[in-house]
Amino acid sequence: MKLFSVIRKEIRAVKSQRISILLILLYPLLGTLLLGLAMTGTDVTTAPVNIGIISNGSSLTNEIASATQNFNFIPYSDLIAMKNGIKRKEITVGLEIIEQPDDLTSSIVNVHFDNASGFASGIFVDYIKTNIQKIAHEKTILAISDILSTTNTLSTNLQSELGKLSNFRTQLDLTENSLDSLDQKINSFDLITIRDDIDTQQAMVQKYKQKHNAFKSQLVLVRNEYTTMYSNYTRWKNEFNNIKNNIYYLRNNINSKKADLENAIIQLNAMYSQIPPTIQANYLTQLNILDSINNSMSTWDSTLTSIDSSLTQIENYQTQLDHSINQIGTVISQLEQESYELELALTNAETATHTMETQLYLLEQTLNEAKQIILDGKQSKTAISSQLNTSEQLFLDLVPKLNAFKQLNAELIIAPITINFVPVHVNSRLTWHIFNLDPTQIGILVSNAITITLILTCVLLTAIVILLEKSQQIPLRTFMNSASPFTLISGKIGGQLIIAILETIMILVVSVIAFGFPLSTNFLGLTLAILLIGISFIALGLIIGSFTNNQSTAILLSLLLIIPMLFISGIIIPLDLMPPAISFISSFLPLTAANNLLVGVIVKSSSAIFLLKEISALVGISLIGILVTLLKR
Numbered sequence: 111m112k113l114f115s116v117i118r119k120e121i122r123a124v125k126s127q128r129i130s131i132l133l134i135l136l137y138p139l140l141g142t143l144l145l146g147l148a149m150t151g152t153d154v155t156t157a158p159v160n161i162g163i164i165s166n167g168s169s170l171t172n173e174i175a176s177a178t179q180n181f182n183f184i185p186y187s188d189l190i191a192m193k194n195g196i197k198r199k200e201i202t203v204g205l206e207i208i209e210q211p212d213d214l215t216s217s218i219v220n221v222h223f224d225n226a227s228g229f230a231s232g233i234f235v236d237y238i239k240t241n242i243q244k245i246a247h248e249k250t251i252l253a254i255s256d257i258l259s260t261t262n263t264l265s266t267n268l269q270s271e272l273g274k275l276s277n278f279r280t281q282l283d284l285t286e287n288s289l290d291s292l293d294q295k296i297n298s299f300d301l302i303t304i305r306d307d308i309d310t311q312q313a314m315v316q317k318y319k320q321k322h323n324a325f326k327s328q329l330v331l332v333r334n335e336y337t338t339m340y341s342n343y344t345r346w347k348n349e350f351n352n353i354k355n356n357i358y359y360l361r362n363n364i365n366s367k368k369a370d371l372e373n374a375i376i377q378l379n380a381m382y383s384q385i386p387p388t389i390q391a392n393y394l395t396q397l398n399i400l401d402s403i404n405n406s407m408s409t410w411d412s413t414l415t416s417i418d419s420s421l422t423q424i425e426n427y428q429t430q431l432d433h434s435i436n437q438i439g440t441v442i443s444q445l446e447q448e449s450y451e452l453e454l455a456l457t458n459a460e461t462a463t464h465t466m467e468t469q470l471y472l473l474e475q476t477l478n479e480a481k482q483i484i485l486d487g488k489q490s491k492t493a494i495s496s497q498l499n500t501s502e503q504l505f506l507d508l509v510p511k512l513n514a515f516k517q518l519n520a521e522l523i524i525a526p527i528t529i530n531f532v533p534v535h536v537n538s539r540l541t542w543h544i545f546n547l548d549p550t551q552i553g554i555l556v557s558n559a560i561t562i563t564l565i566l567t568c569v570l571l572t573a574i575v576i577l578l579e580k581s582q583q584i585p586l587r588t589f590m591n592s593a594s595p596f597t598l599i600s601g602k603i604g605g606q607l608i609i610a611i612l613e614t615i616m617i618l619v620v621s622v623i624a625f626g627f628p629l630s631t632n633f634l635g636l637t638l639a640i641l642l643i644g645i646s647f648i649a650l651g652l653i654i655g656s657f658t659n660n661q662s663t664a665i666l667l668s669l670l671l672i673i674p675m676l677f678i679s680g681i682i683i684p685l686d687l688m689p690p691a692i693s694f695i696s697s698f699l700p701l702t703a704a705n706n707l708l709v710g711v712i713v714k715s716s717s718a719i720f721l722l723k724e725i726s727a728l729v730g731i732s733l734i735g736i737l738v739t740l741l742k743r
Contacts, residue, residue: 138616142559143624160184161238162192162204162222189222196224203238282491289484296477296484304470312463319456326449333442340435347428354421361414368407375400543626552628553713556621558681560640561705563617564610565647565672572606572651573664580659595740603648603736610644611637635711643704646728649735650700656742675701703727 161181184201186192192204204222219242223235378397385393547555621627650671658664676682678692679701685693696702707724710716 138559138563138613139620142555142563142617142620159203160201162186162195162201164189164192164204164206193222196222203235205238282494286488286491289487293481293484296480305467308463308466308470312460312467315456315459315463319460322449322452322456326453329442329445329449333446336438336442340439343431343435350421350424350428354425357414357417357421361418364407364410364414368404371400371404371407375404544624547625549626552621552625554709555625556617556627557705557708557712559617559621560614560708561643561679561681561701562676563613564640564643565675565701565704567613568606568610568644568647569651569654569668569672570665571609572602572648573655573658573668574661575602575606576652576655577658577661577664599652599736599739602652603645606648606651607641607644610647611640614640632711632715636708639707639711642725642728642732643707646700646704646731646735649732649739652739653735656739672701675699678702679705681705697723698727700728700731703731 159181161183162185163183164186184195186195186204189206192201192206195201196204202223206220206222208218208220221235221238375397378393378400618627651668654664654667654671658667678688678696679699680696681701685696685702688696703724707721707728710721710724714720
């Protein structure tokens with residue numbers, strides 16, 4: 111009776127927490143529906159999916175589009191735009207098609223995908239890869255079919271090819287005659303006479319070069335003397351211009367001074383009557399001197415005029431001399447130009463003779479090589495004739511082999527082995543259901559939903575109820591009421607198990623109605639598995655509740671225990687993908703053992719002997735939890 115009282119008390123404690131009742135109702139319902147909808151997913155073979163593509167209108171683009179009927183291809187101008195489209199979730203996968211311009215190089219398809227989406231994009235990548243491989247398979251079949259067709263044609267035309275071999279033998283004989291004729295023409299070349307003519311031309315070029323160099327030296331001396339003469343003439347011309355300018359200025363000054371002197375004489379004559387008689391004689395003498403000077407200056411003007419005439423005549427001579435000097439400079443420049451052209455011509459002639467000598471050397475080598483080639487050709491003709499006989503025999507042996515090869519099937523060559531995927535565990539489902547889920551996934555859905563729901567509710571509710579009882583001193587009053595610790599723990603486990611069974615029933619009802627979970631499941635084995643899993647999870651809650659003093663600490667500690675187990679239990683990421691050390695540690699965790707146990711009962715319908723490891727792990731965790739709780743209390 112005390113045990114049932116403890117169980118009732120445990121259930122009442124849970125009922126007193128409205129949030130707990132809400133979690134008990136929502137966890138199975140939402141967890142099962144959301145997990146089932148997530149597992150329903152998208153059938154990449156039927157659902158429309160956006161695929162980005164970069165292509166220059168290649169035929170491979172149309173082949174991929176026709177092979178994947180339900181994909182919506184979105185073209186992009188460049189790779190950066192397509193990658194941005196993947197980042198913005200506009201497309202799931204991007205295809206960069208690089209088709210080679212010829213058939214000798216395989217085309218390239220770069221599949222760009224968002225590796226941040228985990229397994230999701232990998233599914234589409236694998237599907238795209240399968241379709242591309244299918245196209246490659248079909249292309250290979252077509253290529254092999256062409257090969258077989260070509261083989262058939264080759265087999266048909268092989269007899270005519272044998273006839274061509276005989277004609278080729280005749281052509282070899284004619285070629286040998288042509289080689290003999292060519293050998294005679296090569297021997298008719300007189301290279302020694304050609305080389306003597308080239309040497310004579312080189313000697314003449316050297317002789318003219320020496321004469322030109324002497325003329326060029328004389329021309330340089332003439333140019334230097336002309337430059338010196340032109341410099342002296344220019345200096346004399348400048349001095350003459352200075353003298354001419356000075357005479358011009360002197361004439362102007364004399365005329366100006368003469369005019370001033372005449373004005374002064376006139377003024378002095380006018381002043382003669384006004385001077386004292388005593389000095390008139392002397393004054394008159396001075397006037398006569400001034401008149402004499404004025405007359406002398408008049409003679410200077412005629413002299414300067416004569417000088418101007420002489421200077422003008424000199425200027426005329428100077429103009430003629432300028433013309434002569436310029437003609438001399440022009441002649442010298444023409445001679446220099448002709449000398450340069452002559453030097454260039456001699457250089458070209460020398461280069462030409464050297465080139466002719468080089469070409470003659472190359473011609474001699476070529477003729478020697480031609481002779482060797484003729485000799486080798488004659489020897490090769492004998493070898494080719496022998497090889498033609500061998501080839502003819504090979505053709506005769508090849509005909510029956512080609513006839514056998516053209517009977518082969520192209521499909522058999524490409525795929526000599528047919529692969530069929532047969533699942534080991536075939537699950538049934540009810541005909542009526544709301545959501546369409548792969549029947550092979552229904553058992554996994556129920557197993558995961560039960561496992562996740564039970565570990566969340568059993569661990570958290572057990573720990574929270576223990577802390578609630580601690581705050582109300584219920585364990586102390588119960589212990590004072592002569593209830594044994596084992597009775598208390600058994601009642602607490604029994605009360606929590608009732609809640610766990612109710613949640614499991616809700617999950618099964620939702621799975622049956624929403625996803626068609628079959629009613630033919632081994633419910634006895636499922637019930638025993640639920641009880642064992644529930645007890646192990648409740649034992650974890652007992653440990654957490656016994657060693658914590660408030661609800662927040664209990665919740666955080668519970669999540670610290672649950673969340674790592676979710677990631678490495680195989681529910682989210684398969685254990686086969688984990689490192690061996692992590693996979694080994696995960697196999698002993700309660701969540702892993704619970705999930706494997708439910709999968710074994712629901713999906714695999716395994717007997718207890720195949721699930722002994724999981725049962726042992728859960729039993730061990732349950733005993734450890736109960737023992738630790740008894741010692742703590």
